[in-house]
Amino acid sequence: MPLSLSSDSSSSSSSQRRRRKVLLKPNFVTLLLLVTLIVAVSASTLLPGPLAPIRGLAKSDNGSGLEAVLPESDLSSPDRKIWIITTASLPWMTGTAVNPLLRAAYLSRGRPPGRVTLVVPWLDADDQKVVYPHGKTFATPEDQERYIREWLSQRAGLGPEAKNLRVQFYSGRYHPELGSIFSVGDVPALIPDEDADVLILEEPEHLNWYRAPGVPWTKKFRHVVGICHTNYLVYSKSIQGGSMKSAFLFFMNQWMCRAYCHKVIKLSGALQRFAPGKEEIENVHGVRREFLEVGDGARGSEMEGAYFIGKMLWPKGMDRLIPMMVYARERDGRTFKMDVYGSGPDEDEIKRKAMARSLSITFHGAVDHAQLSQYKVFINPSVSEVLCTTVAEALAMGKFVIIAAHPSNEFFMRFTNCLTFRNKEEFATQVLWALAHVPAPLSADERDSLTWEAATRRLLKASLVPLGADSHSKVDKALEKAHNWVSKGERGDRLRRIAGGDIIADEAPPGPRHYANPTTAYETLAEAGARDAEGRLARAAEAAAAAAGVTSGSHWSSLGELAGKGLGLGRPVVKPTQQLDCCGDRDCEALASAGVGRGGKSVAGAASSVVSSTSGGGGGGKA
Numbered sequence: 001m002p003l004s005l006s007s008d009s010s011s012s013s014s015s016q017r018r019r020r021k022v023l024l025k026p027n028f029v030t031l032l033l034l035v036t037l038i039v040a041v042s043a044s045t046l047l048p049g050p051l052a053p054i055r056g057l058a059k060s061d062n063g064s065g066l067e068a069v070l071p072e073s074d075l076s077s078p079d080r081k082i083w084i085i086t087t088a089s090l091p092w093m094t095g096t097a098v099n100p101l102l103r104a105a106y107l108s109r110g111r112p113p114g115r116v117t118l119v120v121p122w123l124d125a126d127d128q129k130v131v132y133p134h135g136k137t138f139a140t141p142e143d144q145e146r147y148i149r150e151w152l153s154q155r156a157g158l159g160p161e162a163k164n165l166r167v168q169f170y171s172g173r174y175h176p177e178l179g180s181i182f183s184v185g186d187v188p189a190l191i192p193d194e195d196a197d198v199l200i201l202e203e204p205e206h207l208n209w210y211r212a213p214g215v216p217w218t219k220k221f222r223h224v225v226g227i228c229h230t231n232y233l234v235y236s237k238s239i240q241g242g243s244m245k246s247a248f249l250f251f252m253n254q255w256m257c258r259a260y261c262h263k264v265i266k267l268s269g270a271l272q273r274f275a276p277g278k279e280e281i282e283n284v285h286g287v288r289r290e291f292l293e294v295g296d297g298a299r300g301s302e303m304e305g306a307y308f309i310g311k312m313l314w315p316k317g318m319d320r321l322i323p324m325m326v327y328a329r330e331r332d333g334r335t336f337k338m339d340v341y342g343s344g345p346d347e348d349e350i351k352r353k354a355m356a357r358s359l360s361i362t363f364h365g366a367v368d369h370a371q372l373s374q375y376k377v378f379i380n381p382s383v384s385e386v387l388c389t390t391v392a393e394a395l396a397m398g399k400f401v402i403i404a405a406h407p408s409n410e411f412f413m414r415f416t417n418c419l420t421f422r423n424k425e426e427f428a429t430q431v432l433w434a435l436a437h438v439p440a441p442l443s444a445d446e447r448d449s450l451t452w453e454a455a456t457r458r459l460l461k462a463s464l465v466p467l468g469a470d471s472h473s474k475v476d477k478a479l480e481k482a483h484n485w486v487s488k489g490e491r492g493d494r495l496r497r498i499a500g501g502d503i504i505a506d507e508a509p510p511g512p513r514h515y516a517n518p519t520t521a522y523e524t525l526a527e528a529g530a531r532d533a534e535g536r537l538a539r540a541a542e543a544a545a546a547a548a549g550v551t552s553g554s555h556w557s558s559l560g561e562l563a564g565k566g567l568g569l570g571r572p573v574v575k576p577t578q579q580l581d582c583c584g585d586r587d588c589e590a591l592a593s594a595g596v597g598r599g600g601k602s603v604a605g606a607a608s609s610v611v612s613s614t615s616g617g618g619g620g621g622k623a
Contacts, residue, residue, distance in 0.1 A: 072198075072222040073263065073465040078111040081195050083221075085170075086202035087181050089120035090148050091136045093366060094311065095389045096229055099285050100202045103459070105152055105161035106286075106452045113164045117195075120148075121172030121181045131174050131181070133343055133366040141169045155368070157289050178235070179313065179345060180206065186214035193220065201226045201261065205274070208256040210496050213487040216480050217260045218472050225463045226261035227284060228271055231408075234315055234384040252499075259480035262471035265462050267387035270408035278471055283387055283411045284459040286452030291396035294373045295447070298398035300438035303376035306336060306431065309369050309390050310380070312344030317382030320404075322350075324381060325359050328428035335360050336431060338379065341367050369393050376400060377434045381427065387411065396450045398442060400434040402427070416440045 075082065084104045088097035101118060108116040122144070128137040138144040145167045153162040171184040187207075199217055201207050204226030217224045232253065236246045250272055257264050257274040264279035273279070310316045329335035337360040347363075354361045369390055378394035379402045386408055394401050395415050403409045405420040412418045417439045421427040448454055465471045486495055 068467040069464040070223075070467055070469070070471070073463055073471070074460075075107075075198055075223075075225075075463050076460050078115065080111075080115070081197040082107055082116045082200065083119060083191060083196070083198065084117070084200045084202065085119040085187065085207060087121065087172075087206050089144065090151055091132050091134075093133070093368065095285075096202055099229070099389065100200075101148065101152065102156065102158075102286070102288065102452055103200070103284070103456070104165055105156070105158045106456045107459075108161050108164040111164070114166050116164070117166040117168055119168050119170060119187075121183065122169035123172055123174060123181065127172075127174040127181075130176065144169075155288070155290065155370075176345070179311075182210050183207065184212075186212045188215050188217060188220050191220070196220045197222055199224045203227070203229050204261050204264070205232065205253040205256040206230070208260050208483070209252060209499065211487065213484045213492065216484065218262060218476075218480065223463070223465075224260060224262045226257055226264045226274075228257070228264065228266050228274060229386055231270055231272075231384050231386050233272060235313075248499075255479055255483060258476045259483050263463055263465055265459070268408045268410060270383075270386050270406065275476075278465075278469075280462055282458050282462040284455050284462060285387060285389060285392065286455035287389075287392050287396045287450050288370070288452075290370050291393045292447060292450065294370065295396050295398040295442055298373070298439075298441075300376065300398065300440075303374060303399070303439070305339065305375050306377040306379055306435065307339040307341065307372060307375045308379050309341040309367070309372065310382075312342050312347035312350055314346050314350070315382070315384040316344075317380055317384070318346070318350050320381040320383070321379065322353055322357060322359065324424045324427045325361075326357055327424040328431065329359075331425075331428055332432070336435060338362075339364060339375070341365070341369075341372065370397075373397055376439065377402060377431065379431065381421075383408065385409075392450055395442070395446075398439055400437075400439050402430050402434060415446055416443070 074080075082104075084100050084107075086096050086100035088094050090097050090101065097120075100120075104116050104118040122141050123131060125137060129135065138147065148167055149162045149165075152165070153159040170187045170190060172181045173184055174181050199221040201217065201224065204224075205228065232249055233246045236242055236249050253272060254274055257279070261275065262278070264275045265284055266274065266279060266281045267283055267285065269281050308317070308321065312318070325335060325338070339362050341364045343366045351363055354363075370393070377400045378391070380388055380391055381402075381404055382388065383404050383406045388403070388408065391401050391403055391409070391412055395412065395417060398417070400417050400419060401412065401415075402419045402421065403412065405413075405422045409418075409420065413420060419430040419434055421430050442450075486492065
């Protein structure tokens with residue numbers, strides 16, 4: 001029977017919205033809970049590490065003296081099914097898009113097709129316009145997958161790997177303040193249990209801060225490796241309330257890594273302590289073959305000029321570069337010319353400050369670094385990086401690199417062409433010296449250490465866990481359960497908003513309190529990724545039905561049709577038998593503004609409206 005609103009719907013709806021606003025305010029109990037959990041995480045780091053040496057640790061039987069390892073931590077077998085989940089995707093040429101893609105490609109070598117799956121975020125049309133350079137957008141996940149495979153085959157020279165690799169999507173949203181993408185919904189539920197073997201979480205802290213509760217990664221997969229790319233503590237200090245947020249984030253990062261990883265790999269010593277006893281420092285990144293090929297043919301005498309390439313954010317090094325260039329000009333009475341490539345949120349402000357100081361900087365848009373073979377000197381003064389990919393690429397191309405003497409750059413300091421500085425005086429000296437000299441060719445060892453083959457070997461070794469070690473201790477399991485509990489329902493939404501995750505609150509697939517596991521996972525991750533603004537309206541209609549109470553019976557055909565397209569939960573939706581008043585959440589408000597729900601239209605009518613709105617094609621903006 002179709003639903004209709006009762007006569008007192010207006011007052012009831014207002015009352016519910018007022019109650020909801022009260023629920024979402026940070027109250028004393030919520031804050032006390034947060035403080036307690038943070039103290040627990042902090043105290044847990046003082047306990048003996050779960051991978052500390054154990055008495056009587058077994059040795060290998062071959063007499064090599066090497067420690068025996070847990071079989072599930074050995075990724076070298078071609079029979080292992082490896083999933084790599086990351087926080088960005090091409091055409092965004094950021095490290096967390098490019099490096100996981102290349103890692104997946106090289107891990108797929110020597111394995112049967114489909115054994116390695118790269119899982120990347122799918123953004124709606126509005127977010128794509130903000131994130132992807134040069135106005136590049138995709139109508140469907142299939143279009144973006146095709147772009148990724150073509151880039152991997154043509155630009156990276158990995159044609160066979162591009163065919164072997166599986167690429168799938170999860171639904172994501174872009175957070176403009178943090179400049180990052182976060183997942184929407186329960187991503188683990190999208191992966192078939194029979195395929196859940198090895199998981200590599202690229203940025204495990206980032207992937208879990210706001211995640212919807214569900215089956216934990218460490219219960220679903222036999223072995224979970226977290227690779228930490230980004231120094232979020234540095235970035236958090238650059239936003240409003242940064243000092244407090246940075247302190248909170250320190251413990252949140254530990255919480256996420258201990259709860260959801262069996263092994264944590266830090267790309268450099270610049271990162272915080274995440275999981276004492278089960279973390280190690282290792283550079284598991286390489287550079288694309290084309291960079292090395294450029295270096296093989298480079299002639300230092302024909303190269304000239306200095307440049308920088310990277311995201312246009314102050315913490316990426318521009319905050320240090322501009323004053324040091326001013327000092328070099330004041331010291332020597334002349335300045336050096338520099339080209340800057342990249343785009344980003346701080347681009348306009350950076351240009352204004354450089355112009356105000358009359359510096360010889362020419363700004364260009366974002367380009368592929370491999371196109372910049374003509375330059376002799378790469379300058380990157382950043383100390384916010386963990387392991388700067390562009391530094392490795394510049395070294396591979398046979399250039400001088402001028403970088404800060406900092407833990408993030410320790411891997412590069414072994415290279416002949418690496419020039420470091422500790423202050424602005426040394427910076428000015430190194431730049432002038434490099435511009436007047438010719439870079440040396442890479443040695444065989446230097447060249448090999450930059451390859452992805454070497455990086456993959458380092459990854460396989462760093463992922464190992466000694467036999468007899470407890471890679472997920474009782475403390476880790478307690479932290480996992482605590483995060484799952486605080487993430488549920490209205491409590492979880494409240495905490496997400498307090499922690500700055502308001503853009504993805506209420507965005508998980510609907511169910512009891514929005515964050516319960518769906519009864520049936522999306523048929524494929526690509527279908528999940530295909531959800532756009534209209535898809536969110538469809539889920540809101542399903543949530544409305546769930547809030548009203550549903551009974552078993554005939555399928556709600558309109559939403560069943562949407563489910564077949566990857567919109568909604570991919571499960572049958574049945575007709576509600578009660579009258580419905582809008583709960584006042586964001587998607588329901590969107591439905592109401594379209595004349596659905598509070599306006600007197602039945603939920604069945606809502607389904608018809610959604611089907612009508614999606615029949616004209618995809619795309620769409622945010623709801």
